[in-house]
Amino acid sequence: MKDYTFIRPGIAVTISAVTLAGALVIGLWLIFSLQQAAATVARGATTSETLHRYNAGLEVWREMATGTDPRLQRVEAVAQRDSLGRMLRVQLSELSNSMAEDREKDLVQTVLGGLTSAGTGAGTEARQAMIVLLARQDSAMFQAAQASQQAVLLSAVLLALTIIAAGMLIVPMAWLYVRYKRGATIEVKV
Numbered sequence: 250m251k252d253y254t255f256i257r258p259g260i261a262v263t264i265s266a267v268t269l270a271g272a273l274v275i276g277l278w279l280i281f282s283l284q285q286a287a288a289t290v291a292r293g294a295t296t297s298e299t300l301h302r303y304n305a306g307l308e309v310w311r312e313m314a315t316g317t318d319p320r321l322q323r324v325e326a327v328a329q330r331d332s333l334g335r336m337l338r339v340q341l342s343e344l345s346n347s348m349a350e351d352r353e354k355d356l357v358q359t360v361l362g363g364l365t366s367a368g369t370g371a372g373t374e375a376r377q378a379m380i381v382l383l384a385r386q387d388s389a390m391f392q393a394a395q396a397s398q399q400a401v402l403l404s405a406v407l408l409a410l411t412i413i414a415a416g417m418l419i420v421p422m423a424w425l426y427v428r429y430k431r432g433a434t435i436e437v438k439v
Contacts, residue, residue: 265413268414297383301383338361359377
């Protein structure tokens with residue numbers, strides 16, 4: 250080993266151990282951040298889909314309630330409108346109960362208020378509240394996307410640390426092996 254000038258094996262093993270420990274910590278951090286991002290995306294996608302469906306139903310109900318078309322005044326159209334309104338009120342009440350934030354619950358209550366009134370003021374407030382709810386869900390989705398971008402960076406760091414650790418272990422051992430195969434005597438200093 251007299252002609253081996255790269256890095257001492259003891260130092261290489263220490264560097265490898267430190268980088269592997271760092272890679273382990275970053276790997277665990279990566280796993281937890283990806284789990285959190287996946288849960289946020291799943292929850293946000295479900296809520297966003299639900300809100301879009303309710304928004305479409307709300308617009309149909311609003312058109313049926315405020316429309317001047319004589320076909321909308323027929324008994325079957327009124328029954329359909331009332332059935333749609335009841336279904337939306339029940340679904341929105343369930344959504345409100347499932348939401349964690351008070352601000353979102355207030356927005357859903359505003360939408361529910363718009364369903365009980367055919368006035369234009371309540372309808373406008375209900376539409377605005379629905380838009381704000383959808384925007385809040387979009388914001389949650391963007392936050393999850395940012396967490397995913399951070400996870401990509403963490404993955405790159407994890408890969409770099411793993412390569413450094415492997416390199417620190419393999420290069421000295423490969424050097425010694427090549428020297429041994431060429432017939433050099435390997436002296437170990439104690």
